[in-house]
Amino acid sequence: MTNPVELLWANALPGGTLxxxxxxxxxxxIPDAINALGILLCGYxxxxxxxxxxxxxxxxxxxxxxxxxxxxxINCFLGSDGVPVPPFCDWIITARHEDGREWALPGRWQxxxxxxxVKSDTIAPGAGKVFFASSGTTGVPKYIMHQSARLLQNxxxxxxxxxxxxGTKVMVPVPVHHMYGFGAGFLPAxxxxxxxxxxxxxxxxxxxxxxxxxxxxxxxxxPAVCKMMLLLKKEPAVTPLYITxxxxxxxxxxxxxEQRFGKLVNLYGCTxxxxxxxxxxxxxxxxxxxxxxxxxxxxxxxxxxxxxAEIQCRHAAGFEGYVNANGQPLAGRQEEWFATRxxxxxxxxxxxxxxxxxxxxxxxxxxxxxxxxxxNAIENLFHNIHEAVIVPDNQETLLGRRIIAFCHCxxxxxxxxxxxxxxxxxxxxxxLVPDDFxxxxxxxxxxNGKPDRLALAAIITH
Amino acid sequence: MGMNTLPLDDVKLILKExxxxxxxxxxxxxxxxxxxxxxxxxxGLDSINLVNFIMLVEExxxxxxxxxxxxxxxxSNIHNLATHIxxxxxxx
Numbered sequence: 001m002t003n004p005v006e007l008l009w010a011n012a013l014p015g016g017t018l019x020x021x022x023x024x025x026x027x028x029x030i031p032d033a034i035n036a037l038g039i040l041l042c043g044y045x046x047x048x049x050x051x052x053x054x055x056x057x058x059x060x061x062x063x064x065x066x067x068x069x070x071x072x073x074i075n076c077f078l079g080s081d082g083v084p085v086p087p088f089c090d091w092i093i094t095a096r097h098e099d100g101r102e103w104a105l106p107g108r109w110q111x112x113x114x115x116x117x118v119k120s121d122t123i124a125p126g127a128g129k130v131f132f133a134s135s136g137t138t139g140v141p142k143y144i145m146h147q148s149a150r151l152l153q154n155x156x157x158x159x160x161x162x163x164x165x166x167g168t169k170v171m172v173p174v175p176v177h178h179m180y181g182f183g184a185g186f187l188p189a190x191x192x193x194x195x196x197x198x199x200x201x202x203x204x205x206x207x208x209x210x211x212x213x214x215x216x217x218x219x220x221x222x223p224a225v226c227k228m229m230l231l232l233k234k235e236p237a238v239t240p241l242y243i244t245x246x247x248x249x250x251x252x253x254x255x256x257x258e259q260r261f262g263k264l265v266n267l268y269g270c271t272x273x274x275x276x277x278x279x280x281x282x283x284x285x286x287x288x289x290x291x292x293x294x295x296x297x298x299x300x301x302x303x304x305x306x307x308x309a310e311i312q313c314r315h316a317a318g319f320e321g322y323v324n325a326n327g328q329p330l331a332g333r334q335e336e337w338f339a340t341r342x343x344x345x346x347x348x349x350x351x352x353x354x355x356x357x358x359x360x361x362x363x364x365x366x367x368x369x370x371x372x373x374x375x376n377a378i379e380n381l382f383h384n385i386h387e388a389v390i391v392p393d394n395q396e397t398l399l400g401r402r403i404i405a406f407c408h409c410x411x412x413x414x415x416x417x418x419x420x421x422x423x424x425x426x427x428x429x430x431x432l433v434p435d436d437f438x439x440x441x442x443x444x445x446x447x448n449g450k451p452d453r454l455a456l457a458a459i460i461t462h
Numbered sequence: 463m464g465m466n467t468l469p470l471d472d473v474k475l476i477l478k479e480x481x482x483x484x485x486x487x488x489x490x491x492x493x494x495x496x497x498x499x500x501x502x503x504x505x506g507l508d509s510i511n512l513v514n515f516i517m518l519v520e521e522x523x524x525x526x527x528x529x530x531x532x533x534x535x536x537x538s539n540i541h542n543l544a545t546h547i548x549x550x551x552x553x554x
Contacts, residue, residue, distance in 0.1 A: 202509070203501065203507075204516070204532065205512065205534055205537045208530075208533070209533050209534045228510070228513045232513055232516060234527070234529040234532060237529065237530070410510070410514055
């Protein structure tokens, strides 16, 4: 019987490393380190635990402990700052020291029982489950349950798509506790033996330092980081392939980014299904900037009718289901086709374009307009509006449902809302012009960094 | 005295004033230690404020940072950043 410790590292070559800029872990060291850590932790019997909670940071130590859980099929929950420990977790593991690389020494990891633990019939010990917090906004905690074998399958599809293998350098400045960093960066790199640099708490200085020192082939970014790079206008010495995921960037920003920094591909996915589709390096910048993507292998797409409609996805490597805080199953995973709640349209030849969230669309002047389209238009029109978030209220106007644009400006100087609206009326199609503008020093955010639209809607109510 | 030959302490003061007056960071002068990290483990500049800070520093001192000068060593704390800027001003 194959030693499970070796399976994940089957492709590891002597030169492959995992680093955070301070501590370096060679892949060939991992199997022995995992065995050593297993001996130290045997008193806790984690292999029979229901689920271990870990607050994940983008560093070598946490990457090692995740590797440990995956290899030994220990159920784990990928937590982050501000995410409470759900009761279905019976153990909490914390990195005790912030420096050094004593991965398997007694002082490195603190393991505590969760006093509020609740037994769940859904979660069997040693089943190789990986849990993520949901990014929903309903206020009711919901957790997304994956099987590690399927996560590795999806990671393999990403690795194939981007030709990640031994000798490839992958830089991951996006959080590994989130599906994007975990499933599209960390896992594809480690399972193929690629060199991987993790950057914790990314900012422009850490990003540029990593680019110049590591000289990656692939870099995972977010639209917010792309916009910061555009603001600063400093071209790094290397031109890797940049990948972005999350909210759609507007066309002009995409084109400007590619002109200055190099190719930028959009990776479409969700926490439930992992990576679903990617835009194409060979397609040309116009097509990439229009948000046109092609499904990865294992993923099929269905868009209801011609024009803008909800995207449904059938994925061989998707999640198992939702659970609540007590580990009890929630509805939402019965159908073969998963309703992504994203709007898109078929663009032919096996490709499709993503328009925005289904619950983030509004009918204005007979047009179905996505909030993202309006937000992108405003951000593109005003260089000092760093971020715009559209929120509807319950009033109807002649144009349709009333919408307010909440904006965050750079430079500390708020423009005149009336003047901004007037400019929008002059420059944009009528259906894209918000009814009102509101400028905030800071936009309220969810744990995952996305704008908290419920909180903004509450501002309107008050 | 022109910007070309500023004493180091003056450079530090200008950097602090940028943080206090020109950023949406809600940071007071008394909260800024010269050897304190600029980031979440110190003064607390988030990623957006950091970008604005870099642009304002370039504007204020009439310098431009090359991409390799935007590194963790130079932008570690007020003292190191001021030392870097001061050296460039003297050269100018």
